[in-house]
Amino acid sequence: MPAASAPPTDAAIRGAGLRVTGTRRGVYDALHEAPHARADEVFERVRRALPGASMQSVYNALGDFVGAGLARRIEPAGHAGLFELRVADNHHHIVCRSCGRVEDVECVTGSAPCLHPDDTAGFSVEVAEVTFWGLCPACTAASAN
Template identity: 65%
Template sequence: MTSLETPVLDAAARIRASGLRVTESRRAVVDALGERPHASADEIFAIVARSVPGTSLQSVYNALSDFADAGLVRRIEPAGRPGLFELRVADNHHHLVCSRCGAVEDVDCVVGAPPCLTPADAHGYAVQVAEVTFWGICPSCAASGS
């Protein structure tokens, strides 16, 4: 397994391992994130609604909130974009975001162990984690000239 891969666990096992109760809609949310990493709540809802038609957007938001609180998912918030969710957690990775189309890619830690970066002045804080978002133009947008 490379450092960009997440260990394969089924949705119910991931949910249980996070200390949460397994429900059909929660399982569908985890499966949707496995299918579409870096998805917004609306995108996850669209995927979940195909397999669990009675699910509401609110139940997807509730599941994502519970998952984030339990450490099962990570929420990233690129400036000017809706919050995005991913299953890849607790591994100190960062993100590349296309400033044209919004595509998001994972990037391993820029250098070394957490927190990867050291601020010029930490103001007395014991820095534990650095979250870095690199902005640029993805290969598809660059090739299309859009």
């Protein structure tokens, strides 16, 4: 873990009301380097910097981050849960049906009636999650061959 990333990492963790630990630093840095990572991918990155880290400590840190609003868990249908640090906006995701690559998509613009339900059943709607599905450029090119 580069020393230059520690102060912003520590500030972000403390800013979420959490105590700074080595595992939390490692998890934050892993998510910063690899948005949309599965827990096992985060663990592998953390373990490189902290060989003594356990999978359970990574799960705990991810859960703490989600609970504190520092990270978000997304669960595209048929895929393992993915974690990202981008939480302060209402962005969406596009998922490749072939390789599973996930990218951020800015909030849907234009006419989008599915984002404004006719009947909220009394709910106060805060966020709409939209997942777009298709083929990424690499899989599109491979399927053309």
